[in-house]
Amino acid sequence: MDLKEVVRRLNIVASLNLAGSWDNVGLLVEPYTKKKVNKVLLTNDLTEQVMDETVNVKADLILSYHPPIFQALKRVTSDHWKERIVARCLEAGIAVYSPHTAYDAVKGGVNDWLVGAFGDAEVTVIQPSTELLVYTHMIMLSATTEQTKEQLQAKLICVPDAKLVMSDSGSAPYVLCCKKNLAECIRALSSCDVEFISKSESVPITGYGMGRFAVPNSQQTIADVVQRVKAMTGLGHVRLALAKQHNLNSIVCKGAVCAGSGLSVLKGVDADMIISGEMSHHDVLEFTQCSVTVLLLEHSNSERGFLSAVLQPKLKEIFENKITVAVSEEDKDPLQIV
Ligand SMILES: [Zn+2]
Structure with a gap:
């Protein structure tokens, strides 16, 4: 499939207009010599280990959830790892596409996957996207x-x-x-x-936007939510900060999630328990002292599971199985509990 057609179909999965205005999304690296896209590799972060893997598995396009080029590159040399990645992509004819916050906001995106931690629930958007x-x-x-x-x-x-x-x-x-x-x-x-x-006021688009709020349809304890998060992410350990009056058997009546660094979205939300990737010590204390239990998975662990659980099958479908869609085995959060 032509790169142009692949990008057109990717933009249907999530409109790039949904991304934050500060973000850097879409096709970020386009090799000069045109070649067919036969294999796409999905990754949360495009590190040099993932770059090696891309070359080994002969992928033609890397879909990196986080944009590997964010701040402007002033040169493309072999001095810095980000520059080396761009140089290697261009040399090997590998394209790079990044959806980032467009996938956070889209209905059925990263946050809709993460909110599944609260089980079957009534889900609403915390900060709705608005129609331009x-x-x-x-x-x-x-x-x-x-x-x-x-x-x-x-x-x-x-x-x-x-x-x-x-x-x-x-x-x-x-x-x-x-x-x-x-x-x-x-x-x-x-x-x-x-x-x-x-x-005229901007019109909110139902189901789209940043963060999700959940009212579980059945009784859920904090321990149930932790268990489900571990099953969804494959993580053996997560970080839990219990609110001052909570224990593992406390019932979660209202939950909220924001993948990645969710503070700006989750601040002030009326929930008993929130889930995000990362937060500072003082922000965690502020929540727990205000009766909100905090569950932190590490930044990319709160996003990565979406790639195999949701995105891989979805892309196979939109590419009509004409393109192989693989998930990186090298991509992982840089932090680990030892
Ligand atoms: Zn992130």
């Missing part, structure tokens, strides 16, 4: 504006992306524009009677 509105403002003109459609259109000709809506029956015309063009639009319409200007 093309037009953010509406300028309503008086119905008595004695201007023809053509005259109004001529006034707006120099305002980019402004849209005049006016029926032939002569009902009140209005102009749609975005925030950055609002002042220019008002200037262009200065000779018209403006009735009012309204601002």
